[in-house]
Amino acid sequence: MTLPTTSSTDPEPAPRTGGPALGRRAMIAGAGVAAIGAVAACGGGSGATTDNGGQAQSGDAPQGSPGTVLGPASAVPVGGGAIFADAQVVVTQPQQGTFTGLSAICPHQGCAVSQITDGQIVCPCHNSRFSLDGAVLDGPAQRPLDPRQVTVADGSITLS
Numbered sequence: 001m002t003l004p005t006t007s008s009t010d011p012e013p014a015p016r017t018g019g020p021a022l023g024r025r026a027m028i029a030g031a032g033v034a035a036i037g038a039v040a041a042c043g044g045g046s047g048a049t050t051d052n053g054g055q056a057q058s059g060d061a062p063q064g065s066p067g068t069v070l071g072p073a074s075a076v077p078v079g080g081g082a083i084f085a086d087a088q089v090v091v092t093q094p095q096q097g098t099f100t101g102l103s104a105i106c107p108h109q110g111c112a113v114s115q116i117t118d119g120q121i122v123c124p125c126h127n128s129r130f131s132l133d134g135a136v137l138d139g140p141a142q143r144p145l146d147p148r149q150v151t152v153a154d155g156s157i158t159l160s
Contacts, residue, residue: 070150070157073099081116081132084157088112089148090121091157092132099157101150102134108141121145 070084070091076099081092083104090102090113102121104113111125120137121130129138134145149160 066149066159068159070159073152073155073157076157079119079132081121083113083116085112087159089150089159090116090145091150092116092121094132099150099152100133101148101157101159102130103146103148105146106141107143107145108139113145 068087070087070089071082073093076082076091076093078093078096081090083090085104088104090104092100092102094100105111106113106123106125106128108123108126108128111123113121113130114124115122116132119132121132121134123129123141126140127138128136128141130141130145131137134147136142136144151158151160
């Protein structure tokens with residue numbers, strides 16, 4: 001089999017039509033810019049976001065700082081609790097005069113717990129349930145709610 005040969009008298013190939021051609025460097029630079037934009041769009045910032053169910057999720061760190069007055073001890077029923085959303089804290093009173101502070105942020109995906117019903121702290125995002133001491137009763141959460149130190153003095157609950 002013989003391969004065709006070309007001679008110096010062959011015409012030059014026809015120029016490309018359809019717009020300007022992108023060079024290799026331009027393609028690589030464009031891909032890099034797209035990758036940076038995709039990473040920025042994925043988050044990494046602080047503050048609230050939403051999960052796929054539209055529920056608000058909080059940042060990694062609780063908002064309340066030591067010395068923050070949460071509210072009156074009378075707001076926390078015996079055998080139940082109260083959610084102090086601004087400070088991202090749950091305070092429970094499993095027994096008369098025993099107060100427990102917990103993070104209001106579910107360890108599963110960072111949603112804020114929304115209610116305390118029948119002695120259970122409930123996360124609305126995926127229905128994780130926690131006992132009044134923060135232990136996991138029903139997942140998908142695998143870890144308990146993080147403890148928060150609280151003190152009760154003169155009828156007020158304060159983060160300590």
